[in-house]
Amino acid sequence: MTLTKTMLADMLMKYINRDIDLPNLVDWAEKMMMEAYFEDSSFELIRDILARIGLADVREFGLTWDDCYDYLHKLGYDIKIALVKA
């Protein structure tokens, strides 16, 4: 499969919205690093973000809210937060 910026952004949003947990996000990123093709026009960008996500379960790498914001911005998106009643 070919991983695009949009697909990567979608996965980050799933994590932020707690649709997937960190271990599953990391597992997905590792598998993409192993075999997936990346969108040619943004190859290095996708690779570098994905590589960091795949290490997010290591304390000295991690994945903070600021990291997510930064990655999404580089992927061409900005985040707008809204409150929703629980």
Added chain:
Amino acid sequence: MLYFCKCLLGDKRRLNEKKFPNKEKLPDGRKYWLEVKGRHGWKARYIKEVNDNEETVKFYQEIYDETGNLVEVHEKFPLDKGHSKMKGV
């Protein structure tokens, strides 16, 4: 058919070379790696070993601390063994 196979091999190799900028020849294949910087001077490597058909035979992460010591390995393929801390760490 042979041409098609050679094209696929070439594609896979080009992908690996682009994804993992570092490489070395192995007796029966190649080893590729990508270095990633972490916080506080830590770094990691993604390492992919392939056979002569450019098929993945091993894929793992190495984690190095700020002094360059290997402190952890995460073997992902062929078996996901999770993170293993090095002895003495």
